[in-house]
Amino acid sequence: MNKTMVFCVDQEHAAAVTKRINNERSSKAGASPAPTGRGGDVGATLAVAQNVSPELLARLLEAPDADAYDLLAHLAFNAPLVSRDERAKAFLNRNQDFLGHFKGKAREWETFAREASGLVGSLDRLGYWPEIEARLVQACEVTRTHLGDKQLEAQVLLDSGRMAYMQAKMTAALESYRQALELFRAVGARLGEANTLKAIGDVQQFRDERDAALESYRQALELFRAVGDRLGEANTLKAIGNLHLDQGDGERGLEMLDQALNLYRLVGDRVGQANIYWGLGLRLVNNGALQEAEPLLAQAVGLAQQFAPGHPTTEHWATVLTQVRAQLAQAKGPETAKPTGEQS
Template sequence: MRQQLVFPKHKVNIIYVPAIFYRQVLLHSFLLFSFLLIPIAANAVDITQQLHRPLNSSVGRQSRDEADSLLNIAEQQYASGYANKTIASCLRALELYHLIGDLKAQGLTYNLLAKAYIQLGSLKEAEDALRRGLAIARDTKDFQSQVFVLNNIGTFLLQEGEATAAGQTVEDALSIAHDVKNIEGEGLSLSNLGLVAARLRDYNKAIKLYENALLFRRQTGDTIGEANTLNNLGDAYLASRNYQDTIASYGEAMRLAKTNRDRTNELRAIDGLVTAHSAVGRYERAFDLLEQRLALAKELQNLREELKSFESYAQLYKQQGNYSTARNFYERAIILARTLEDSKQEVQLLDQLTKMLQKKG
């Protein structure tokens, strides 16, 4: 959400809020997608086991094995930042799951497909995948999945700037979650309603919704959900210019995520802390956090997260007027964008670099 600004107590004239942070928060539906699999993968069982269903024909079994293998590969490709390859694997898996008539597996695949499309900024395709997943959940009367899919659609609509429609969609999800006594779904829905309030710049309401969401998430021991909501809370405090609570919320999210090896929320918390500390002139701390971020991205062997780290470094050095070092990091990010075959990201980075050099000249 572009409402991310800065926080109080220190008077600062120049505020560093990197573009990469805006995009991560705006497109942080991928954080919510992790919850979409919870109804099926609550015990973190191997995905092949999750999808296994006995078939009568050897052809059917062969198709299932191939489809399950493709979906496993797609998960790995997505985790490594290869969105285009993820899409290709998902589409082939979908063909096979359609062939054998496995609706639950199709729902899982559509959800992953939507994540990959969102990562590439292909929002029309992402919306189509989301709505197909919702149709499957309704056809199978899977109310628990409906809660999570509706939340993801609500997040998507929020990205598209349709806050009212997003709020209505998430309210529907909250109502279903309440009716079926799905505490986990209630926590997620309240957290997303906080996002809607924040988009409408009602930060006080957003903070209250996030705090309420935390109560539900802590009841279920949903540490990933708790860290996600803490990051949302940090966003709201940041937009409200409440420096102290901003750093406290992101810091708590980072500690919780690190303890649970929840790398997605850990990276997001680091990004928030980089923005917060930079805003009050604590550049040494910001660079220390970026060093941690880059090390984590390399540990995960996630080229896309490495790219984001390089871009954040570039933004921070540019903010300090160190254009030569900023240029070096932009160029490293551009190389990774080409490696990932992400032409849109490459063009954006080249544009940022060109504008910086023109300003320097």
């Protein structure tokens, strides 16, 4: 059976409000008032209201916080005037079950996105790159279409870039980083911006775009210092130091690495310390300076055995150190000195 909805218009109220509107408009324009609806002529009343801005209605009805819908409903049907906040609260009170369903979904989507990002730096080391990449693509879509969380979307994009970087897909990495940077800046997330600029600098350094890399690192370093992130500052100083060493500026490079090393010690990051010792030691090995390299490599191995005993990287470092010591012993002949002990 068809149902017909009937609106009962309060004609007297509508005519009175319309008269006030006409008087307001004619007083400003210097014109005669337009005819108001009388004796059931609601069409004339609503025609007047249709040409009046919601701002004028709100002022005349002394309801600045009312929505345009409520203003017109009050004009035509003498419905109660409510503010936008009151209407929103009423909606929440009436629709808790409905909204709760979507809140649960939102929590699921957010959890999925964060877990996908968390896979970078864990499972990636085990070679699950295609699976992680697929999840990151889904996570990015979820944050964009269902959550509207720009900062979380930016983090997912940053981690997608890191995955591409690990696989030497530099163009893809840079595109993800640039999208992430734009979003982090849009929401004012300076730490995210700093991490992304550091990542962009890494891509530029890989591409041998040294001036561009130094500029990206400079901006990242400034932001890390501004937000008080000592670890981010140390990582960036290390990158700058290695870049200066690559450019042949040994003094400046070692100065940056020394600053980074001090910060790593300050925050208790043994991984950062080990990487600096190992990097410097390898440079010396490549230059044939095995005697100077050995104590640096030994410190790196000693630290790695503390935080990652039995790890493939630790085992590889230990093998290289053994080879260096063997070459030193062979060079010295029968009178082999005891090797430098690892740092405890």
